Amino acid sequence: MAVTDVGGARAVQRVDNDIDADTQLDLLRVMLRIRCFEERAEALFLAGELPGFIHLSIGQEACAAGACLALRRDDYITSTHRGHGHCLAKCAPAERMMAELFAKATGSCKGKGGSMHIADFSVGMLGANGIVGGGANLAVGAAIAARLRQTDQVALCFFGDGAANRGTVHEASNLAAVWKLPVIFFCENNRYASTTAAGAALSIENVADRAAGYGMPGVIVDGNDALAVHRVVREWAAHARSGGGPVLIEAKTYRMRGHYVGDPQLYRATDEVEAQRARDPIDRLAATLAGAGLLDLARLERLRAEVAEEIEAAVRFARESPLPSPEDALADLYVNPIERMP
Amino acid sequence: MAVTDVGGARAVQRVDNDIDADTQLDLLRVMLRIRCFEERAEALFLAGELPGFIHLSIGQEACAAGACLALRRDDYITSTHRGHGHCLAKCAPAERMMAELFAKATGSCKGKGGSMHIADFSVGMLGANGIVGGGANLAVGAAIAARLRQTDQVALCFFGDGAANRGTVHEASNLAAVWKLPVIFFCENNRYASTTAAGAALSIENVADRAAGYGMPGVIVDGNDALAVHRVVREWAAHARSGGGPVLIEAKTYRMRGHYVGDPQLYRATDEVEAQRARDPIDRLAATLAGAGLLDLARLERLRAEVAEEIEAAVRFARESPLPSPEDALADLYVNPIERMP
């Protein structure tokens, strides 16, 4: 875990290892849920059961889990086109999410959104976003709303290495910094933006190095180490919560699957992907927990089985749910509907 | 003249004082032209002779003159809503500019643009811009065109401290840096964006400190010192011209007039403005030149008189020029006109 310069002053990274055992196991469980949900979704998509297209976060589960479990339920997150993990980690029920991927009326978005617009406002998950970089200003707004209501909620904005080059991220970063808003800009640098290697699009090595330009702490963390991510987010969320202002956290991770399911991935060598298997965030946390005596094989298998059953139930629920009726397309546009479309 | 960190490495500022006497006098002449042009425009506007609204760069002449005289005629500049100085410094004829302010058919833009869209493509002045931050990507494009044609032209983008917070500047900076384009981002930090003090909108003290986030050299220069500005731009233009990539130069200056002519300026104390008179860039250069034996009072008066005569002639030309005829409004939209507006 590296730390970058903060406007001259050094951001001190307090390294504490006090993540309690329950939380450590929760992190593992959430990561397993994400992995299982997405592997299932991938298979279902390839089998032609899911319409639309799908972006998987397999390999990046430590980011979603580590970050979201460091937040409160009433904290906000904004997400990206790759949002299943964020949504699950914020404790959204898997059934409604799966039903959404199935385009069913029981889906989180009643079948109107699909994978790319997965959202669960009841847990503060303000939505995946089909516009890269679209979530940054939404998070700033969430933080403004919290301040206005005088709550101590924070807003965490997930974004990618590719999104870092959008102007929205710049404007949001500057604004959050000027107003010392409780925003955590959390960049999942998974080394690619679609077909483009981060290095070919980012003018610097580390996204976190841009933090100094906003007078914001910039932190780099191993994005495949759930405990490390968790510690960093917990610390900076507390900092933001107590009025310390925003932070930019860059999690170095890797996208193990294609940009979307079906991506021929001509832009990278299979070797490169294979080499990353050694960094698998789930295996890694499991090993750590085992080493600490918190997990044995039996328990891991039990966990896997529980998660598999949850996701299988979600698939059953989704499959058995009805499709929306065509006229439902006209609902949900306005709170106060307009009788005649003008 | 300070220098900021450049991606770890220090941008070495070669201080050379080899500005030849002619150039030094040219700098003074250009600054006097700008001052005279704008004081005249201000008076004419207040007298009700000019329509629209007008933004003056009085106090910032060293930026325009210092920067533009360090460029070649075939280099490009993009400008802002405060563009008279940039245009004059790039050697546009004052008559057509003044005629444009008068909304006359003989104006640089045939009366279609006015002060806020002053432009002279014949000298590489790609236009003032009513959209704050709108010029940054245009400059990137100009540099791309130069590279495509394999010329060694550079593009200089003038922008303000306020514009620095727009996403366009971020996107342009990153792109220019990734592609090592010959772009000079030249920020005139005149301490205000309309009514907003730079400090209230910028999350950091120096715009130049953002350069590091793009892996670009960031340079701070006294924007009221024409020789200093000239040296810095000359140096970095040469650097860009020879393939060294972009630079971010921040010129610390001060807007002596209101944001626009007529601005009640409730946001700053008269004292503050008065205190800045001591930094007047014209007086300063005149004193330096006098100290170096390049200027005496007689020569200064002659210069002033010549410039006044040029601007007076421009006013005469503008006054005597015809207004466009109403139907001219339909010309100049397309190169290949459309017979029937669809």
Next chain:
Amino acid sequence: MPEMTFTEATLAAMREEMRRDPLVFVIGEDMASQGGVFGQFKGLAEEFGAGRVLDTPISETSIVGAAVGAALCGARPVADMHFADFVACAMDEIVNQAAKARYMFGGQCSVPMVLRMPDGAINSAAAQHSQSVEAWMLHTPGVKLVAPSNPYDAKGLLKSAIRDDDPVLYYEHKALFKTRGEVPGEEYVVPMGQAALRHVGSDVTIVSYSLMVQRCLEAADELAADGIEADVVDLRSLRPLDWEAIATSVRKTHRVVVAHEACRTGGVGAEIAAQIGEELFDDLDAPVLRVGARDVPIPFSPPLERFVLPGPADVAAAVRRLM
């Protein structure tokens, strides 16, 4: 009834709504010391403090995007776009976020925000500071559009817009700010979707909104002098649209001119003309004519600007072509 300017009327609406609901806040550029670029927010920072009148950097995507985010979390932002032209710098935040959030998330959330947009041409402000671009948003399902023509409506519609739970785009013509009119001291709202008949006649229907209503009224007076009596329908809001008001008048007059300041092609007038043509075909005795700016950017020079912008004479001429 007290007289006040359009600006004062919007200020009264802001004050009343901000007092009523602590979740209403203002976000935009040049709020604190100038009270907005046209003084239309003057005094709000003093009364409600910097916590509710947020003075932003020049970051349009943040102004609109943060308003959307805050609205999604239950606050009620009134964002200001400085000039309606700059909406192009935050278009995504309006059309892809504000307009779609509720729908694409299946009704989980709402976006109770108002975006105020001073629009229209005034004083040779030229191509990038003179536009009327409401038509872009009429083609964007998910937002509502309001365009008052006078101080009374300015206040009443702004209050409705702030109370509405959907995103409302509030178009206020820059040339209206200083106009005066009667505005009740007591509390009232003007509901969106109710047009007002500003001039009554049975020869022709003139449909308009915003400043152009004033131009149409001048035309109506001029026409009346020639014995041509016009209904002038002030739409007040474009979505919801008061179709009944239009239809009732057209069924009476059988002749229609639709007028707006925005350029003619692809403007709101096209939609209204098309709807009338579709639904009231048999009631029409003559083609529906449209009056709008010529299809060029707004030029700087006064004779050019005058030539491009539509005025009372253009409305009157269109009416005469129908007679």
Next chain:
Amino acid sequence: MPEMTFTEATLAAMREEMRRDPLVFVIGEDMASQGGVFGQFKGLAEEFGAGRVLDTPISETSIVGAAVGAALCGARPVADMHFADFVACAMDEIVNQAAKARYMFGGQCSVPMVLRMPDGAINSAAAQHSQSVEAWMLHTPGVKLVAPSNPYDAKGLLKSAIRDDDPVLYYEHKALFKTRGEVPGEEYVVPMGQAALRHVGSDVTIVSYSLMVQRCLEAADELAADGIEADVVDLRSLRPLDWEAIATSVRKTHRVVVAHEACRTGGVGAEIAAQIGEELFDDLDAPVLRVGARDVPIPFSPPLERFVLPGPADVAAAVRRLM
């Protein structure tokens, strides 16, 4: 004549024009390894090198803004917007820069650029990846709009667009990319502003463009089976607009349906219907009807998406209402 796909046809146009003129270059996302998100630029990087096929970061204002800047300096960029929806992220660069530069600078410069925009709904891509938003630009003087419906036109119009000295917005429906058609091996251009009559009949005029032309042709076949013969006018470009082609057909048939995939309200159909209503009033035997998507964002779920999008049956139904 050789058959090729729409994608191949645009690629042929790109290759021919890039060989002809070294100042033509490509700028957009995912160009190098993928050849554009739909493969519509495949092979260009290999043939012309990274100096002429520029693979950008996710920076839409730079893609369009740099294209404008390069065009102002004499280059001829073909910029790609990935999905037409993202145009909202670079709206200012189109409407306030590209569209206005030549005009507001009094004709000193020109902006010879093409902006390619894959639009339309396909495969449940949902609200932010399915839009048809050409109407925004029809209301923006200073840009030209092209919307081919088949491979032949795709090539010929793209070549015209690249050679044109004004900014041209090139709308290519995503569902067209894989469609096949005859495309000459030799060099040709399709001039902008010339509509094509795709089906001939004297009972009704159906005006359309882009993919929707194919839907209209299906409708025309269905109607023909019932003895209703339709003229199907494929506009090919929306600005310039081939008014004569529309008028000629309407004077023959006296009945009109205008159809597009974009949502109905405020769409291009409104403008065309309004023009027909204005200028061909006496030729009309029935109201001009419009077919378009319902006024909601495009939903994800297939039954919803199908319900919202207009199809051949909607066109045929509209025609039947006129008979």
